[in-house]
Amino acid sequence: MRQTMRITPPLHTFCPPVCRLQDAAWNYAHNGWRILPLYSLNSDGTCACGQLQCPQPGQHPYLVDDVQQATNDALMLQHWWKQDEQANIGIATGDGLVVIEIDPLRGGFLEHFRQLYAIPETAISQTERGSWQLYFIYNRTLTLCTTKNKLGPGIDTYGEGNYVVAPPSLYIHGRVNWINTATPARLPAVLLPFLLSSHLYGPAWSTRQQRPSPAARELARLLLQRSIIPEQEAN
Numbered sequence: 001m002r003q004t005m006r007i008t009p010p011l012h013t014f015c016p017p018v019c020r021l022q023d024a025a026w027n028y029a030h031n032g033w034r035i036l037p038l039y040s041l042n043s044d045g046t047c048a049c050g051q052l053q054c055p056q057p058g059q060h061p062y063l064v065d066d067v068q069q070a071t072n073d074a075l076m077l078q079h080w081w082k083q084d085e086q087a088n089i090g091i092a093t094g095d096g097l098v099v100i101e102i103d104p105l106r107g108g109f110l111e112h113f114r115q116l117y118a119i120p121e122t123a124i125s126q127t128e129r130g131s132w133q134l135y136f137i138y139n140r141t142l143t144l145c146t147t148k149n150k151l152g153p154g155i156d157t158y159g160e161g162n163y164v165v166a167p168p169s170l171y172i173h174g175r176v177n178w179i180n181t182a183t184p185a186r187l188p189a190v191l192l193p194f195l196l197s198s199h200l201y202g203p204a205w206s207t208r209q210q211r212p213s214p215a216a217r218e219l220a221r222l223l224l225q226r227s228i229i230p231e232q233e234a235n
Contacts, residue, residue, distance in 0.1 A: 058171030108154025128174025
């Protein structure tokens with residue numbers, strides 16, 4: 001019997017250059033992403049959460065169960081943004097969506113990353129601070145981890161149980177904008193072994209030739225050979 005695997009459908013990130021946060025949130029939810037509201041910024045740059053020394057101004061959820069309450073339900077989104085029209089947008093990662101962040105202030109280089117791992121064109125957002133966030137889809141039957149500096153200096157990944165701040169949110173480092181609104185590409189198979197577990201492999205970039213190990217490449221090859229068919233065709 002052929003094994004059925006759920007495939008994340010292509011998602012579109014189009015958002016007008018100037019749009020309300022609620023409209024952007026609805027657009028992401030309409031395309032399948034799970035959304036959660038984040039605290040907005042006050043006019044003086046402090047976080048609306050009320051903490052005098054908030055460590056993440058404009059970046060953290062105001063929901064009790066944070067990521068666990070993320071949803072694409074339009075009525076719930078309307079309720080949340082009715083409470084605060086300026087609430088920033090969080091997109092939950094995992095369940096078929098992984099985001100790779102490259103921070104130049106910590107040594108990350110977008111072009112080097114693209115060349116090293118043969119990264120295809122994909123949706124990319126950027127903060128005014130300069131960090132890039134690359135969006136990728138992957139098979140939902142896999143569980144990809146959140147990692148830090150594992151794919152290179154200044155390169156973090158957001159996987160299961162995490163979230164990213166999405167355009168056009170405004171937080172302490174400035175506004176987040178789309179710089180490429182392409183449909184999110186499928187995550188290159190060569191990266192899968194390093195994200196499947198935070199303990200199975202060391203940093204992908206620490207080898208002498210700056211390439212994943214033979215074992216990692218073999219695992220990626222085997223994953224690609226697994227039968228992948230839409231659920232409706234398997235019945």
